[in-house]
């Protein structure tokens with residue numbers, strides 16, 4: 544991970560470089576990451592610098608080669624998992640059981656998000672978490688000395704997915720730090736962590752990513768022409784993960800989902816909506832929440848396009864959808880949609896029967912989209 548493989552974040556990179564240079568690293572850190580941002584790549588960057596023979600993440604010394612192949616024996620990754628078709632036993636429900644998947648996923652895209660990860664280990668319909676089995680595995684690792692005699696780094700990705708049992712175990716490690724052992728937590732929702740953990744970590748906030756930095760990154764790494772790079776950067780609102788997907792030419796999967804859902808709501812296709820609700824309810828809670836967030840972004844764009852005449856760059860199918868659909872999102876329904884999705888997220892978070900929640904949401908969507916249509920007809 545070179546500095547150039549992470550767009551923007553100059554301040555954090557500078558702070559991390561200084562830490563590595565002076566070998567003054569807190570024993571517990573938390574990177575408060577943006578959604579779809581550079582949290583994990585920044586953690587890898589710091590790790591690589593600490594272990595690199597020349598302390599500068601040179602990329603070619605044996606330590607860097609191992610770190611970048613995600614096989615350095617002194618770097619341990621902990622991430623949310625669950626049982627799947629291959630890992631069936633509860634006692635195997637820890638990161639080591641998924642190490643090969645993890646290496647593959649990271650090599651393909653270090654900016655991956657939780658949903659990408661769940662898909663790659665085929666637990667999309669379940670919640671991943673960091674639990675009891677993980678703390679046993681971690682205890683075994685910490686009992687060993689560092690292999691290379693230098694730093695030992697434990698990266699905990701989506702640290703807010705740790706359950707109480709793991710949190711209490713790790714708290715002990717944070718309270719009684721071992722020498723040259725760094726706990727590096729990455730989280731997009733640190734408020735979900737125990738306050739006792741928060742009080743023991745030094746927090747580093749990822750900066751908001753500027754469109755210019757992101758488009759330069761897309762041009763350098765994905766051979767995107769300057770105009771499309773700017774367009775993509777504008778659209779993804781800071782999500783590098785989404786930007787990469789767009790640069791690789793795959794349509795935002797949530798947009799496809801949203802389009803077919805809205806089509807059914809528009810034509811009052813109750814049967815279709817019922818089936819859709821069933822399918823949606825089978826996704827993980829994180830996936831369902833992500834759909835709510837994406838749907839709100841799409842609706843917001845439609846609203847802005849219809850009423851404020853903001854140019855939103857896009858082309859092809861996507862442009863056609865926005866052009867056709869945006870008039871139906873207007874003052875008659877935009878607040879209603881916002882409220883509806885907030886409520887839906889709230890229910891999903893609280894484990895209410897998801898199928899019923901989504902069917903109910905779909906019925907509300909019919910009412911809302913037709914309220915928008917009625918307003919168009921009356922103007």
Ligand SMILES: [Zn+2]
Nearest residue numbers: 595601604607
């Ligand atoms: Zn190196």
